[in-house]
Amino acid sequence: MDIPKPNPFLRPKAPSALRALRSDGVSTVFSGIEHESITVGKGTILFDPANIYRCTIGRDCTIGPFVEIQAGVVIGDLVKVSSHAFICSGVAIENEVFIGHGVMFTNDNWPRATCIGDHGPRPKGPEDWSLVETLVRYGASIGSGCTILPGVTIGKNAMIGAGSVVTKDVPEGEVWVGNPARFLRVVEISEDFNVAATVVPTP
Numbered sequence: 001m002d003i004p005k006p007n008p009f010l011r012p013k014a015p016s017a018l019r020a021l022r023s024d025g026v027s028t029v030f031s032g033i034e035h036e037s038i039t040v041g042k043g044t045i046l047f048d049p050a051n052i053y054r055c056t057i058g059r060d061c062t063i064g065p066f067v068e069i070q071a072g073v074v075i076g077d078l079v080k081v082s083s084h085a086f087i088c089s090g091v092a093i094e095n096e097v098f099i100g101h102g103v104m105f106t107n108d109n110w111p112r113a114t115c116i117g118d119h120g121p122r123p124k125g126p127e128d129w130s131l132v133e134t135l136v137r138y139g140a141s142i143g144s145g146c147t148i149l150p151g152v153t154i155g156k157n158a159m160i161g162a163g164s165v166v167t168k169d170v171p172e173g174e175v176w177v178g179n180p181a182r183f184l185r186v187v188e189i190s191e192d193f194n195v196a197a198t199v200v201p202t203p
């Protein structure tokens, strides 16, 4: 595999964090914020700046700039996450998924800043809300600017049109668009895939 040359405009902000990752011997990483405790597969590139917390990212992924990935997220191999995406705790993303620019995942169905404490309102803590998990299956693609509501599963090879709001499960191999996202049509394997995706067998 050709290792890309470092871009001088993408210098790490925290050299110690970069060294910590390289000591694993697994990744080419041009970043440095909050990366000490993440697990990254070989060939994956993270662009700076990004907020990447305690998560797992597979091999040969590209994570664009201005992305936030929260603790506990699991991302498979060959995944592309475009700039400005927000991937919150509770999200799992399988291999070869595409996440468009500015895609927003969510994990709390009834978000509130506060709850009632003994002496009036107090900030909500981790114990005051329930995290709802979301799954993006193998080969799915989420267009730019989508919002994915908590708890949905986006099926294998599904395509979500740009700007959609996904409120319910999207079945395998379907194109959904709009707010709320609705079925548009079935994915056509020969015309809607590039060659590489077509020849890779579905696991």
Ligand SMILES: CC(C)(COP(=O)(O)OP(=O)(O)OC[C@H]1O[C@@H](n2cnc3c(N)ncnc32)[C@H](O)[C@@H]1OP(=O)(O)O)[C@@H](O)C(=O)NCCC(=O)NCCS
Pocket: 100, 101, 142, 143, 144, 145, 159, 160, 161, 162, 163, 164, 175, 176, 177, 178, 184, 185
């Ligand atoms: C959904 C998508 C894949 C196109 O599918 P398609 O089958 O080729 O769709 P068409 O362009 O033939 O449009 C079919 C209908 O869906 C509508 N439509 C297409 N994309 C839509 C979207 N994102 N949201 C809402 N409606 C959409 C069209 O307006 C059209 O409606 P009409 O029949 O009433 O005129 C594409 O529009 C899309 O959103 N791609 C994602 C782009 C993106 O985010 N890329 C990220 C990297 S740059």
